[in-house]
Amino acid sequence: MAKRVVGIGGTLRSGSSSELLVRAVLAACARRGAETRMFDGPALAALPHFNAESPERNDAERALVEAVRAADAIVIGSPGYHGGVSGLVKNAIDLLEDIRGDARPYFDGRPVGLIVSAAGWQAGGVTLAALRGIVHAMRGWPTPAGIAINSVEQKPFAANGSVADAGVAAQIELQAAHLMAFALETAA
Ligand SMILES: Cc1cc2nc3c(=O)[nH]c(=O)nc-3n(C[C@H](O)[C@H](O)[C@H](O)COP(=O)(O)O)c2cc1C
Incomplete structure (x- = not known):
């Protein structure tokens, strides 16, 4: 499969x-x-602020929770906002509290690729480290290859949104290789 x-x-x-x-x-x-399935900015904006005390969930919340529950690997990308993970992305991660009680809670046993785009190297580095801390807390395995780009110094995209920079493309291929190798290795 x-x-x-x-x-x-x-x-x-x-x-x-x-x-x-x-x-x-x-x-x-x-x-x-x-x-693959992508939950982008607009999809994340459809998630209400996570409320641990309310069992009510809308379709957008259910879709994300079920997708992560069934996933073999996850990729998380955040901008560096004020030196950390954006609220939009963190709210989506917090919603995964809904799978805390699963036999395979949170990101348990699965590889997680991490990506940051920030206007400076400092925010890129600290935000990537923060994401790694989050994934460890949620029992996931951050891939060795994390990706941080400096969106002021690097313009790696072609007009159609594809990655045109050879160095960034190599990092993307490496992260994908790590994700897939780990997912195949740990397949039941
Ligand atoms: C609210 C806000 C806070 C930001 N804070 C930082 C920051 O602390 N450090 C930094 O290097 N860039 C900061 N940036 C710049 C973004 O990280 C940068 O433009 C990033 O590439 C945006 O990602 P995007 O292209 O996915 O929107 C901030 C931008 C916004 C809108």
Whole structure:
């Protein structure tokens, strides 16, 4: 059966670089045989603020929770906002509290590719480290290859949104290779 890879990330900015990078990793996983599903900025904006005390969930919340529950690998992409993960992306991650009680809670046993786009190297580095901390807390396995781009110094995209920069493309291929190798290795 094809491995299922779920992407979560991006901003509400049109042409969001963090979204394009997550989509690029998903495409690289698809070339390796994966089925992919993307939850981009608008999809994440359809999630209400997570409320642990309310059992009510809308269709957007259910779709994300079920996709992560069934995923073999996950890709998370955030902009660096004020030195950290954006609220939009963190709210989506917090919703995964709904799978805490599963036999396979949170990201348990699965590889998670992490991506940050920030206007400076400092925010890129600290936000990537913060995402790794989150994934460890949620029992996932951050891939060795994380990706941080500096959106001021790097313009890695072609006009159609594909990745045109050879260095960034190589990082994307490496992260996809790590995700798929881990997912295949741990297949039941
Ligand atoms: C609210 C806000 C806060 C930001 N904070 C930082 C920051 O602390 N450090 C930084 O390097 N860039 C910061 N940026 C710039 C974004 O990280 C950068 O433009 C990023 O590439 C945007 O990602 P996107 O293309 O996916 O929208 C901030 C941008 C916004 C809108």
